[in-house]
Amino acid sequence: MITANSVWEKCLSFIKDNIAEDAFNTWFVPIRPGKLNNNVLTIQVPSKFFYEWLEEHYIKILKSALQKELGSEAKLVYSILMDQKSQGREPFTVRIPSSNKEKPRPQEVEAPINLQAGKMMNPFIIPGLQKLKIDSQLNHNYTFNNFIEGESNRLARAAGRAIAKRPGGTSFNPLFIYGGVGLGKTHLVHAIGLEVKDLHPEKTVLYVSTEKFTQQFIEAVKNNNQNDFIHFYQMIDVLIMDDIQFLSGKAKTQEVFFHIFNHLHQRGNQIILTSDKSPADIQDMEDRLISRFKWGLSADLQNPDYNTRLSILKQKLENDGIEFPDEVMDYIAQNIDTNVRELEGSLNSIIAQATLNKREITLDLTARTLSKLVQTARKEISIDYIQKTVCEYFKVKMEDIQSKTRKRDVVQARQLAMYFAKQYTKASLASIGTQIGKRDHATVLHACKTVKNLQETDKQFRGYIEDISRKIAD
Numbered sequence: 001m002i003t004a005n006s007v008w009e010k011c012l013s014f015i016k017d018n019i020a021e022d023a024f025n026t027w028f029v030p031i032r033p034g035k036l037n038n039n040v041l042t043i044q045v046p047s048k049f050f051y052e053w054l055e056e057h058y059i060k061i062l063k064s065a066l067q068k069e070l071g072s073e074a075k076l077v078y079s080i081l082m083d084q085k086s087q088g089r090e091p092f093t094v095r096i097p098s099s100n101k102e103k104p105r106p107q108e109v110e111a112p113i114n115l116q117a118g119k120m121m122n123p124f125i126i127p128g129l130q131k132l133k134i135d136s137q138l139n140h141n142y143t144f145n146n147f148i149e150g151e152s153n154r155l156a157r158a159a160g161r162a163i164a165k166r167p168g169g170t171s172f173n174p175l176f177i178y179g180g181v182g183l184g185k186t187h188l189v190h191a192i193g194l195e196v197k198d199l200h201p202e203k204t205v206l207y208v209s210t211e212k213f214t215q216q217f218i219e220a221v222k223n224n225n226q227n228d229f230i231h232f233y234q235m236i237d238v239l240i241m242d243d244i245q246f247l248s249g250k251a252k253t254q255e256v257f258f259h260i261f262n263h264l265h266q267r268g269n270q271i272i273l274t275s276d277k278s279p280a281d282i283q284d285m286e287d288r289l290i291s292r293f294k295w296g297l298s299a300d301l302q303n304p305d306y307n308t309r310l311s312i313l314k315q316k317l318e319n320d321g322i323e324f325p326d327e328v329m330d331y332i333a334q335n336i337d338t339n340v341r342e343l344e345g346s347l348n349s350i351i352a353q354a355t356l357n358k359r360e361i362t363l364d365l366t367a368r369t370l371s372k373l374v375q376t377a378r379k380e381i382s383i384d385y386i387q388k389t390v391c392e393y394f395k396v397k398m399e400d401i402q403s404k405t406r407k408r409d410v411v412q413a414r415q416l417a418m419y420f421a422k423q424y425t426k427a428s429l430a431s432i433g434t435q436i437g438k439r440d441h442a443t444v445l446h447a448c449k450t451v452k453n454l455q456e457t458d459k460q461f462r463g464y465i466e467d468i469s470r471k472i473a474d
């Protein structure tokens with residue numbers, strides 16, 4: 001006879017063959033089969049957070065397993081055990097149409113089924129469980145082996161390697177890696193995580209984007225299971241959080257991160273953060289967090305120099321088994337000097353052009369393919385250009401915003417120029433201040449805050465911002 005148990009057992013054996021052992025132990029072993037009604041299988045999961053993780057990462061494999069056992073009409077229902085605080089309240093189930101292509105969302109609350117809430121414990125909060133296996137979310141393509149070393153990344157890379165050898169055991173805690181877009185921050189932190197896993201398989205490593213961390217926290221608050229959330233993060237040995245600047249302005253998430261950070265740091269667990277700005281340049285972030293970001297090592301990634309660009313190109317082509325003439329390589333490395341992502345993009349465009357038109361890869365084809373990309377890359381928005389655009393808009397002279405005058409219209413133009421410089425360039429607050437009227441970084445910070453406030457409260461001012469943005473981007 002087909003029972004919930006027998007179906008789930010078969011599903012498990014299929015899933016086990018198709019995912020990593022760590023992931024299987026963490027996310028599937030704690031699940032219990034509930035009931036089977038026609039084609040509808042109910043599975044019991046320990047918490048809402050757990051259910052969301054499954055939905056986000058394993059819905060495909062769950063669907064395949066279920067459809068294999070119960071046919072294409074199969075449906076999956078999650079039954080969520082309430083967390084310990086909610087003991088005594090009725091558990092509820094969330095119905096998910098497992099064959100629906102859209103990302104399923106918890107919608108329908110079914111009549112409660114008789115689960116013993118709290119009996120099956122949440123794996124995030126099992127007391128004494130020291131070595132929880134976590135699916136680390138690391139991208140296996142981002143290794144140290146294929147991360148080309150150069151002047152632009154030497155310090156960050158070396159610190160990363162040292163950390164991988166002794167996570168939590170160096171003074172680089174946290175390691176704060178910052179730099180502009182496409183310069184390899186994400187690649188580098190994955191490489192560190194993978195090497196930790198390699199050298200210390202017993203350590204739990206977790207990579208999470210700040211955006212995802214924030215969403216998870218919001219959900220946890222909504223569902224009143226912040227404690228699960230916090231405990232989960234506090235158990236990680238090596239926590240890697242990408243794009244930490246996205247915590248800006250999010251006071252509650254900053255606060256919860258502050259507690260997680262302190263707990264991990266005190267226990268000597270390793271924290272690795274990335275950001276598009278240095279700690280000093282992140283705005284709307286609590287001072288106590290900024291000061292903690294500076295506790296360990298801050299290392300920046302810069303634009304790669306010519307030789308590094310050439311080595312990166314060579315490596316990418318070697319991986320793809322393609323050869324380019326030397327002059328073509330030289331041309332690309334000379335001309336695409338913005339960031340590694342654009343370097344890779346240009347390589348792909350050239351290969352695509354050559355393949356589509358069945359042409360050889362020549363300097364001529366390369367030059368023509370890149371001409372558009374190069375123009376775009378070269379047309380980087382400068383602080384000078386921003387100042388000119390703002391001056392033209394308000395009919396103010398450039399000398400005036402460079403001067404010390406406190407005339408109202410000039411102050412307004414100066415503050416807007418500073419604000420746009422922060423928005424559109426990678427320059428630090430200090431460098432913006434130097435270029436716009438020889439002011440210090442605090443003045444620039446103040447200008448940015450003033451503009452943001454006015455943008456929210458003053459309709460006419462909002463209009464100025466929109467007009468000028470359009471002119472700058474044109």
Ligand SMILES: Nc1ncnc2c1ncn2[C@@H]1O[C@H](COP(=O)(O)OP(=O)(O)OP(=O)(O)O)[C@@H](O)[C@H]1O
Nearest residue numbers: 146147148180181182183184185186187312340341
């Ligand atoms: N030193 C390097 N050697 C080889 N590949 C690199 C190097 N630096 C960056 N890359 C490659 O460049 C691409 C962009 O890198 P990555 O996504 O890590 O940048 P990022 O700094 O995180 O960018 P963003 O801030 O936009 O997310 C990736 O494909 C990465 O593998």
